[in-house]
Amino acid sequence: MIAPTIIVIFGATGDLSQKKLLPALFRLFCAGYLPAALRIVGFSRRDLGDEGYRTFAREALAVTAGERKTELEHFLNRLTYIAGDFMLPASYQKLSDGLIVVEGEMGQCANKLFYLAVPPVSYEPIFKELADSGLTIPCSDELGWTRVLVEKPFGNNNETAAALDRTLGLLFKEEQIFRIDHYLAKEALQDILMFRFSNLIFEPLWNKNYIDRVEIKLFESHGIAERGVFYDGLGALRDVGQNHLLQMLALVAMENPGGLDAAAVREARAKVLQALRPITASSDALERTVRGQYAGYQDEAGVAAGSQTETYFRIQAFVDNERWHDVPFYLESGKMLERALAEVVITFKGTESFFCRSKENHHHANILTFRIQPDEGISVLFWAKQRGFTSQLEPKKLAFSYREEGGGSTRIPDAYERVLYDGIAGDQILFTSTDEVMAAWKFITPIIEHWKETPLHQYEKGSTGPRVEK
Template sequence: MVSRIIPVETFDLVIFGGTGDLARRKILPALFKRFCSGQVPDGSKLIGAARSDLTTQAYRALVAEALLEFVGDIASDAETVRAFCEHVHYVSVDARGETGWSALAAELSPETVRAFYFSVGPGVYSDLARGLERHGLVGPETRIVVEKPFGHDLETAQALNRELAQHFDESQIYRIDHYLGKETVQNLMAVRFGNMLFEPLWNAQYIDHIQITVAETVGVAGRGDYYEKSGAMRDMVQNHLMQLLCLIAMEPPAQFEPDAVRDEKLKVIRALDAVQPHHIVRGQYTAADGAAAYREDVDNPRSKTESFVALKCQVNNWRWAGTPFYLRTGKRLRARDSEITVVFKDTPHSIFGPEAGRHRNELNIQLQPNEGITLNVTIKEPGPGGMRLVDVPLDMSFAEALGPKVQGSSDAYERLIMDVIRGNQTLFMRDDEVEAAWAWTDPIIHGWEARGDVPKPYDAFAHGPDDADLMMRREGREWRGLDK
């Protein structure tokens, strides 16, 4: 069966920060791949906007170089790149001044969807929002895309939301979290709500606990200034892991519609209990195996910023009472591994006796690097000699099961940018959702600051601080993934 690609109407997309790293690495390659799939209609314009004094031809050359660097396999066809670049334009704009705004207005087409991607630091968001309205560029079909971080804490998030709300309706604001565009993340909803096999078991009666891990092998070199201000809690837990938790724990929405889905996610965040200090482990990587220590990467020998955090949290509602959720994320860990593991409870009574050992069903949802789903089930070990039990995986690698559909599937930015053009906010965070996430996160951060907690050291390319393992072992559990 050939998958159906939903067409889009002619649109204008302005990339503020169009010469920056995010535009070169992610946004422009995503647009090029959508162009190759026929989703950049004739008449659409892709307009780079930045302070650099470039001509459109010079910017097109920059775009072509970026495509060769980041999607060289499909950008090697010079004619296709040339055709794509016919849609590309450039305007020099001073976000905090008046220069370039009239030229930008002249480039935009009347009566089409106008999307403005704020691929800039969050300190410029307010200036851009004011500039767009001041120069008459905001209309009913205007959308803005803002990248995380959505504030540094609850207070700054609320201030940012108030500022954007002065110029745009909430329906026009797309807070992008690229994790929500991943194919397997969206499959969380398909697995939960599209399979009768799982939904009746998706509660505290049958599930012992749930683990969410987002591990990276890279350090923070080159991002030290940003990371010292954020740390793993602000950089990953408050947004990426929170979103995964919501999708795993939320109630079935009435329909797959933006506000219905986001209403249920919001309920999960508001049901989260405060995290107790002994259920939080912070870590900071040290030098090992040729890798520099965190403090060297950020050039701060006294840094107390965490590059790793693990915590246990509880969703205090009818479905999940008593079922813990364990979140873990970190830099310079043993493997690049993003996964969710749902660990089911023991059978209420084993007919095979204690010698059969302890066996549990586990559903593992692998987000990266190899997307797929594995369900561990218990069977008899082959051979004579009695009833010996063993756990085996029912393994579905998406690449193997779906073949070319996965190989050619769109990445997160492709999908999310096209959702912006279509006006579909399902996979984007709403203002109240962002503020609720900060309201839960802030007390955790304030707590360890007040206590003077110092991150536990762990070797680069290890599994994280030992205290994270001890936190699980105290409760008779262990982490899955990484080196397990």
């Protein structure tokens, strides 16, 4: 049984809390995956009070709750609200006093999970105030824990990430820090490890001798919405490349960790990222990368005139180790593209000979695809003889869909449900380590610097991105 737990949401009235965290917590609550003794404390600037915050949450959960009116009221009764300014020490004293009251109502000292659903600029002052106020100190050596969950991006280049990490290292223990990359919590992405290391037919082929290339794609059909000011200072590579796509690469390329021990899995992912071949010159960036911006981006609200911020990128990466030497990994992402999808496509090398009498050139490669979204699933493309008197080959596909399992009645947990569930359980497998963050920024930062000297290609909305051959 999980001990009494308090979840404190910083930025409790923001979009992330409203659209992701509260619905995820409600679904976990209804499924019985949260501690029986649970309180959720909203901490934000708005002066709402408990009832005001419960009204806010009720409206946010209207669609998620549906007809589950009784469950919704039980959930809302566990919500408390404390108003405060993240930058003021007095607000943390107010929060501390409020948590003491909550723990008094619960009857004992409780575990505390601090979720930072706030802009990255607020991270460092919040970390310092949490530590200075004593809020992150557990009840005792034997009872309770305190953990901090922080959203990406973690820094905006190698230098700022290192500075932020030094601050965290001084204030918290590594086991207290949960750096969120919610893509790692997606069901189909988690299955890469299970699929690869649990099926002998693939693992012996998982290397440079049999794999021709790996393509990792994260395409979005929408634009930047109302994130103009934030996104224009970030760009696609920092937004999803430094975290989501590199974590997907690490999962594909990592060595067998020997089990689901969090430390071993995170170390194996970090070693892959540390082995990435650096892009150290402008000529490398020109040869191995493409960056683009969709037409009309500079007309979006909050975007600077003449902005050089990329909304699309494609990078050819290499993992310089024995298993993957010279196998290209293509990382590609963009906004306002033709379709929305996220997938990992692994193309195996063609056979040296094949049973096909056609004189045409054939490239009978097997292709393994992990579809992350939409329609989560796994498929394998292979070749078989056409029916009849012919000796021609034709492609066939073996596939399954997660959503069709159990007749389509099985619900796939939302990524934020998994993040919150594992945060409470203390399982750090789906959270990035210091070594992973630093290795990712070490690879990404020089690219960003060299992009100042490489062209920014414009592409049309609804297209497949810039038409640049590499």
